[in-house]
Amino acid sequence: MGFVTIPSMLADMKSGDDSAWAYFTRYYGPLIWLRGNDYHLTPSEQEELSQDVLVAFFKAQDHFEYKPELGRFRDYLRTVIKHCIFQILRRRQKLSSQTELEEGIAFDENEEARREQAEEEEWQAHVYSLALEELGRELKPRKLQAFRMCRLENKDPKEVAKFQKVSLATVYNDCNEVMNSLREKIKELSEA
């Protein structure tokens, strides 16, 4: 399944389309899990979180119209996840009001800033993963491998050339081609 827009993914999920569910699970499940992990949720609370987030999406779908941009979806996803996490923590701590809990959790500003930074990085990596997967359908695997090794894993291009049994110039050309396509793809996805 290639890149799908958020509204069509949600609509397909609602109609019970398995591939849409698989898509959501694959791409958004990990992002939800990482946020839960950041708040030290237990495995069963993590499971609760994943279900709560999905239910929240369905409920919201009846009331709101989604703006299809990834950025908007990201803001929405962030709000939903955080709300669900607070609900879980509230249940756990048996606090009577959300205000109290939010104050309690947000009190550590450094911790909150670190969470936001992590969330920012994870979203960026998520968008790049989507883009690279898309490029995997368009470019030769060798080119993507060279790019991954050199640019994402910081391998020496000379070593990569040796490993791939190609010239050093080929490695540089491949990396450059992938990078140019990636820049385009990221732009596309951000505007999708």
Next chain:
Amino acid sequence: MKHIDEIELEQYLDGNVPLIRRGLISMHLRKCTLCAERLEALRKEREELLNIGQTMVRLVHARETVTQSGFYNSGKVSSGDDE
């Protein structure tokens, strides 16, 4: 001297340009603000990519955990209408 192309700037960053050519590029970079800025942008882009690469590892790990844990294994949840 015309501007340095992007691939050569990448090779320059890695020290993978023959010595004489390297000298010529260095001279050009001292005089040409445009190429110097392009080189700096490439350097920053690379740093960013390395960070993204590391975060991708975190994402892959999370994906494996999610898959193994069986979250969503029921496949679908109800729309919540029954709540």
